[in-house]
Amino acid sequence: MPLSQTLKLAVRFSLREMRGGLSGFLIFLACIALGVAAIGGVNSVARAITAGVANQGQTLLGGDLRFQINQRDATGAERTFLNGLGAVSHSANMRSMARLEDGSDQALVEAKAVDDAYSLYGALETEPALSKQDLFGEKSGVFGAAAPDLLFERLNLKLGDRLKLGNAIFELRARLVTEPDAVSEGFGFAPRLMISTDGLAATGLIQPGSLVENAYKIRLPAGTTEAGIKAIQDQAAKDFPEAGWSIRTRSNAAPALSSNIERFSQFLTLVGLTALLVGGVGVANAVRAYLDGKRGVIATFKSLGASGGFVFTVYLVQILLIAALGIVLGLILGALMPFAASAALQSVIPVPAEGGFYPGALGMAALFGLLVTLAFALLPLGRARDVPATALFREMGLEGRGFPRARYIVAAIGIALLLAALAILFSGDRRIASIFVGATIVAFLVLRLVGALVQWAARKSPRVRFVALRLAIGNIHRPGALTPSVVLSLGLGLTLLVTLALIDGNLRQQISGSLPEKAPNFFFVDIQSSDVDAFATLVGRQAPQGTLVKVPMLRGRVMALNGIAVDKVEVPAEGAWVLRGDRGLTYDEKIPENATLTEGTWWPDNYTGEPLVSFSAEEGKQIGLKLGDTITVNVLGRNVTARIANFRQVQWETMGINFVMDFSPNTFAGAPHGWMATLTDKNASTADDARLLNAVTRAFPAVTTVRVKDALDVVNRLVGQLGTAIRVAAGVALIASVLVLAGALAAGNRARVHDAVVLKTLGATRRTLIAAFSLEYMLIGLATAVFALAAGSVAAWFVVARIMMLPSHFMPEVAVATIVFSLVITVGMGLAGTWRVLGHKAAPVLRNL
Known part of the structure; x- marks a missing residue:
């Protein structure tokens, strides 16, 4: 028979057989739909937000072009250039302390001054x-201001109340509802206080070296193309090579937000793929159980002369049709997510998601769903192909038939490799995706090994007198046992859950426990050089037991490495942050007390040679720098080139004063700058901190004071929100695990009915059987939990200690919770299925033996 006719006949038989419904494939459908919906939905939401940023680029940026200069205003020539481009709006951002008019309370604010x-x-x-x-x-003599509800609540204010900022008084005349360009300004740790540029000038906060960001936003003539904007950027770089300004365009209005959304969507995509892979185990179980139930039909096909290839084609068509239904359901859910996210994320991300249909994201999810189905369905289908009709009539099932033909094994492996390649290809961070794929492959292999070891241990265990336990141990290692499926399905979900729980727990412990113990009480920024001594005297008087550390501080942007512009240098992602945006800079005559040289030597006292710089060892290695290389930084509109004299170890986790770059004093001779300082006083109470904060704010209104505990509270809240999102994502994978576990139990029910009937015929009681099945599920669940605990702990340690470079701790409460959860799930679901099994009548089963 020609191939086309064979295929047509196979399709016809497949459709006829499916008239009986999808009763055995509900878990199959749920697994595929859940994984496809997770991947398609997450990527659709990410693209919706990206589209929102792109479509509202001008509003989010506040212009078609944005030139930012730190610590100085634009020069006359620069302003003339900017004015020649179109309408210009100037705003200035800086952190400062706003205090009540009577000086009784104060709060850190992000002051933003805008022009007309x-x-x-x-x-x-x-x-x-x-x-x-x-x-x-x-x-x-009183200027107006607007602020969000947070500032009103923090200082217990109402409309019409007054605040002091620097030397000026401001009246709160309105609540700030929407600031159109807030996203482009970046993340702030303090509430906004919006004032006028005239009001900021009256505060006296702008001093030489003050940390102020001046932004010049340009409305270009209508019809200006992206090519025209690129030409303007090139002209600005050519005419003002030492301006040191950062230029952003309407097509790149919020790079930090876009980058974070992309990274988070990549992570959630990988989690969704994990759920889909876990669901693949459910696919394999469902296909095996379905074919096991069709053994009579397959035997009839073969008795009537049907070839093994025809049988394979019939059931492959059925599996693909059912998978297509699951994929469609998942795509519908995924397509609806951007519309739901548009409302749900409005309070979290100040960019409306563009609800719409994103075929690229959904197509990727559909492809993953199809490949997972094929990868996990081919082996049981291939095994059924070669089972002879006589074996199907004589035996209860398809277990123990060995491996399928090599072509099916090769095809399954090939599809799995294609799936891994696509997961890496579609990911923005190929390194992370490769690690994920490698870890998933290792997890599958190890979980298979764990299942085999559990069965081997049960087989080799000594004979026990307790009948129920003896039956349980026998069930664990008998042919067709549930052990491999349960260990694989539950193990992947629990391992992911343990990993994420330990990472989240370690981060929270660092922020709420270890970091506050190591960190200083206060950071003080924008201390004027003329006030340093008086400031130190005041702090010494208010906190006599405290330790004050002060250093000079400037802001600068890295412009070139070894004479090559940074935008033309390829830098690994982990070190790129050093070259992105402005960095804090300092200078030191002697090596800092908290620094340890790893390579090179420090400059001598009273050094007057070429400018030298000490670079952070870890970041320098990531960027690819070595001793003798040169770094060009722009400080206050002047390019300065320094040679790397040494590398030093920087312990960022102490939250003390640390800089990536520490220069020789002669580098910035005569440059105006401020100072920053930290105060550490572990015996200080909350009242002591409040008294010190009030005294510093009154005496030095231009000094920005940051209480570390308050900043950590903000970070802890953000980590909590992120942790919730991650746990929800992990929950998707865990739901898939539970579905697969239910499918595995359902797939083994027929064999359980046979066992239960035979045992009851031989005199076993219902109580004995329940005890045996409970002990079986408990032992398998316990073994799975122990593996998940070990594997998850290692994965979490790697992420925390090697990627985040933070101390990693094992948390016993996570261990206990994992074991309890594993036992509840396995025993609970096992008994739910077993209860139905025990209710079967013996006669119908015995009649078919």
Whole structure:
């Protein structure tokens, strides 16, 4: 018979057989739909947010172009250049301390000063709605301001109350509802206080070396293309090579947000793929159970002369049709997620997700779903192909038939490798994706080995007198036992859950426990050089037991490495942050007390030679630097090139004063700059901290004071939100594990019915059988939990200690929770299925033996 006719006949038989319904494939459908929905939905949401950023680039940026200069205003020539491009809006951002008019309380704020042209795109929304003059203008020597609810709550304020910022008084005239360009300004640890540029000038906070960010946003003439914007950027770099400004365009309005969304979506995609792979085990179980139930039909096919290839084709078509249904269900759920996320994420991400249909994301999910189905279905299908009709009539099932033909094994392995390659190819971070794929392969192999070891241990265990336990041990290692399926399905989900729980727990422990113990009480920024001594005297008087450390500080942007512009240097992702944006810089005559040289030597006292720099060893290695290389940094509009004299070990986790780059003092001779300081006083109470904060704010209003505990609380809250999102994602994989476990138990029910009936015929009681099945599930669950605990602990240690470079600790409570959860799931679901098994009548089963 020609191939086309054979295929047509196989399809016809497949459709006829499926008239009986999908009763054996509900878990199959759920596994595929869940994994496809997770992958398609996550990527659709990510693309929806990215589309939202792209479509609202002008509003989010506040212009078509944004030039940012730190610690200085644009020069006359630079401003003339910017004015020639189009309408210009100037804003200035800086952190400072806002205090009540009577000085009784204060809070750190992110002050943003805007001019009359603000905003070029989008609308500033306040409550009540006021004109710019009414909102920010000066009235009887008092300027206006707007702030979000957070600042009102933090200082117990109401509309009309007044605040002091520096030397100026501001009246809170409105609540800040929407700041159109907030996303482009980056993440802030403090609430916004929006004022006018005239108001900021009156504060006296702008001093030489003050950490202020000046942003010049440009509205270009209508019709300016992306090529035209690129030409402007090139012209700016050519005309002002030492401006040191960062230039952002409307197509790259919020790079930090876009990058974080991309990374998080990659992570969730991998988690979704884990769920899909776990579901693949459910596919294999469902296919095996379905074919086992069709043994009579297969025997009839073969008795009537059907070839093994025809049988394989009939059931492959059925599996693909059912998988297609599961994929469609998953795609529908995934396609709806951007619409749901548009409302749910509005309070978390200040960018509306563009609800829509994203075929690329959904197509990738569908492809993954199809490949997982084929990879896990081919082996049981191939095994059924070669089972002779006589064996099907004589035996209860398909177990113990050995391996299928080599072509099916090779095809399954080939599809699995294609799946791994696509997972890596579709990922933005190929290294992380490769680690994930490798870890998944190892986990599958190891879990298979664990299942085999559990069966071997049960087989070799001494004979026990307790009948129920003896039956349980026998069930663990008998042919067709559930052990491999349960260990594999539950092991993957629990391992992922343990890994994420330990990472989250270690991060929380660092933020709420270890870091506060090591970290200083306060950071002080923007201390003017003329005030350093007086400031130290005041702090010494207020905190006599404390340790004050102060260092000079400037801000600079790395422009070139060894004379090559940084945008033309390929740098690994882990070290790229050093070259992105402005970095804090300092200089030292002698090696800092908290530094350890790893290579090179420190410069001598009173050094006057070429500028030298000490570079952080870890970051230098990541970037690929070596002794003698040169670094060019732009400070206050001037490019300075220094040669690397040494590398030093920097312990970032202490949260003390640390810099990537520490220069020789002659490098910045005469450059205006401020100082930063830390105060460490472990015996200080909350009241002591409040008294010190109040005294510093009153005496030095221009000094920005950051209480480390408050900053850590903000970080802890963010980690908590991230941890919740990660646990939800891990829950998807765990749900898939539970579904697969249910499928594995259902697949073994027929064999359980046979065992139960025979044992009851031989005199076993219902209580004995329940005890035996309970002990069997408990032993398998315990072995799986122990493996998940060991594997998850190693994975979490690697992430925390080797990637995050933080101390890693084992948490017993996670161990206990994992074991309890594993036992509850396995024993509970096992008994739920067993209860139905024990209710079967003996006669119908014995009649078919």
